Amino acid sequence: MKKRVLSMMVMSLILVPFLFSAVSAKTLKIGSMSPLTGPYASDGTDIKNGVWTAIKVFEEAGGIPGYDKIEFFPQDTACDPRQAVAAANKLINLGVVGVVGAYCSSSTIPSSEVLDEESIPMITPASTHQDVTDRGLEYMFRMCGRDDDQAPAAAKFIKEALGAKTMFIVDDKTTYSQGLADGVREASKKLGIKILGHEHVNQGDKDFSAILTMAKQKNADVFYMSLQGYSPAAMMTLQAKRLGMDSQIVTQDAVFQPKYMEVAKAASEGVYLTYGFTDPNTPQYKAFEERYVPKYGKIAAYATYAYDSATALLKAIKAAGSTEPAKIKAELMKLDYQGVAKHIKFGPKGDSGSSYIAFKVVGDKFVPYWEPATGLIK
Numbered sequence: 001m002k003k004r005v006l007s008m009m010v011m012s013l014i015l016v017p018f019l020f021s022a023v024s025a026k027t028l029k030i031g032s033m034s035p036l037t038g039p040y041a042s043d044g045t046d047i048k049n050g051v052w053t054a055i056k057v058f059e060e061a062g063g064i065p066g067y068d069k070i071e072f073f074p075q076d077t078a079c080d081p082r083q084a085v086a087a088a089n090k091l092i093n094l095g096v097v098g099v100v101g102a103y104c105s106s107s108t109i110p111s112s113e114v115l116d117e118e119s120i121p122m123i124t125p126a127s128t129h130q131d132v133t134d135r136g137l138e139y140m141f142r143m144c145g146r147d148d149d150q151a152p153a154a155a156k157f158i159k160e161a162l163g164a165k166t167m168f169i170v171d172d173k174t175t176y177s178q179g180l181a182d183g184v185r186e187a188s189k190k191l192g193i194k195i196l197g198h199e200h201v202n203q204g205d206k207d208f209s210a211i212l213t214m215a216k217q218k219n220a221d222v223f224y225m226s227l228q229g230y231s232p233a234a235m236m237t238l239q240a241k242r243l244g245m246d247s248q249i250v251t252q253d254a255v256f257q258p259k260y261m262e263v264a265k266a267a268s269e270g271v272y273l274t275y276g277f278t279d280p281n282t283p284q285y286k287a288f289e290e291r292y293v294p295k296y297g298k299i300a301a302y303a304t305y306a307y308d309s310a311t312a313l314l315k316a317i318k319a320a321g322s323t324e325p326a327k328i329k330a331e332l333m334k335l336d337y338q339g340v341a342k343h344i345k346f347g348p349k350g351d352s353g354s355s356y357i358a359f360k361v362v363g364d365k366f367v368p369y370w371e372p373a374t375g376l377i378k
Contacts (some may be wrong), residue, residue: 028067028323030055030313031091033084033101033111034126034304038077039204040229040298042259044103047125048074051308057291058311064318076117077111078175079104084111089191092118094248097323098313100306104228105129106175112140119325121332123313124275125305128253129179133349137283139325143309145276145300145354147176150253151183153356153372154274156226157225158193158250161358161370162219162272168247169198170211170236171226180252181226203228207267208236216245223247230255230301234263241267248272256301261364271361272369276354278341290298290339299339299356310345 011300030053034044057069063070073094075087084107091099092115099115099122102108108127115122116137123141124132133140158164167188171181185195196218199211215223223245227233233255240249249271256275261268279285288307292299293322316331317323336345344351357371370377 001324010204013243027069028064028070028317029073029094029096030227030310031073031075031094031099031141032310033075033077033087033091033098033099033107034103034306035079035107035341038078039231040079040103042124042231042258043229043254043302044076044079044254046296046300046303047101048295048354049292049307050125050269051310053288053295053303054307054310054314058314061278064314065321070314075101076277077102077104077107080106081106084106084108085114087170088114091115096120097317097325098122098328100125100309100313104174104176104301105132105179108132109135109175112137116140120330121313121316121325123309123332125309126302127176129176131175133351136349139329141309141312141352143305143341143344143348144355145253146351147180147183149354150274150356151180152187154184154250154252154358155187155191155193156372157274157358157370158222158224159373162222162248162357164193164248166194166196166218166220167222167224168220169224169226170214170215171200172203172205172228172229172232173200173323174203177226177228178227181224183223184226187365187368190340193222193324201227202233203232205232206235212236212240212245214238215247216243220247221250222314224260225255226252227250227251228254230257230260231263234260237271238267246264248354249275255300256359256366258300258364259300261361267365268361272358273366274356274358275301275366276342276357277357277368277371282338283339284338284340304339308339308341308344311339 024205077084088111106126320327359366360369
């Protein structure tokens with residue numbers, strides 16, 4: 001009997017540290033919001049993968065003191081405003097302390113209002129509409145650029161590099177696409193470019209023959225295509241080339257996705273688009289490339305911005321030594337370092353900015369072609 005009691009006492013002493021560890025162990029919860037289903041799932045998955053990569057790298061570097069692990073909760077918005085709001089509410093109930101997302105501006109804007117009410121910091125890696133940060137939400141940050149920076153850069157490229165005098169514009173009426181198209185139209189008019197038409201298609205359309213026939217008849221120097229995602233852009237490019245359109249196709253950052261060339265194939269050759277400049281020769285980019293490519297394949301549009309968003313959030317939490325929203329925000333505002341996609345420093349509205357340049361599709365690559373500061377053609 002004494003041996004049994006002694007044995008139980010020894011076992012208790014052995015188990016106590018483990019029990020105490022289990023009770024005291026803390027988990028840091030981070031969320032993301034992006035389209036994981038539907039026509040924009042590729043871009044949304046890139047965002048999720050970028051966040052995952054940042055978390056793994058951060059944990060391997062020692063994680064955050066006081067937390068035994070970082071748990072990640074990726075949510076599907078499907079680029080639908082109502083689903084995005086539902087996703088935001090789910091993340092709130094899960095107890096996340098920060099969110100990376102969303103992708104579509106039409107999802108980011110309403111969901112950010114829900115998160116801001118709970119003082120949860122949100123960093124979008126992809127939503128470029130100016131209203132994302134212009135509303136003055138206390139905890140809304142943006143890693144990518146803004147439409148009111150991209151639009152003038154696109155207009156300047158179209159005028160100076162392409163020498164265009166006329167333009168035909170099409171968008172799909174989404175918050176992002178139409179907002180950018182409107183900006184390009186107004187910036188182009190100021191530069192003396194005549195707008196021969198500005199038409200709209202609907203999300204989910206697959207047959208663009210009516211709009212493209214109209215555009216072909218106008219025969220503008222540039223056909224500006226502002227669509228939400230690479231898939232509709234690839235279909236429109238294919239149909240435009242089959243129809244024999246001679247206008248030079250110019251498009252925007254949502255098309256900066258290698259799958260655009262996979263779908264549009266030869267029709268994509270020579271298409272131009274604007275996107276934020278990323279230097280692939282920095283040590284930060286090369287380290288990310290070595291980690292990301294073997295697991296996920298080609299680095300697509302917003303994987304780097306999502307990685308930088310998640311890293312910035314985790315850096316701020318670690319520096320704050322706290323998950324109190326005000327302290328996290330204060331540390332986010334202090335950040336000043338070279339990330340993977342760009343140099344990271346947030347301005348008063350929560351914008352980190354982006355240097356938009358023009359790329360040209362050459363084979364299966366987006367090749368840097370022109371930048372607005374010097375007007376140099378690569």
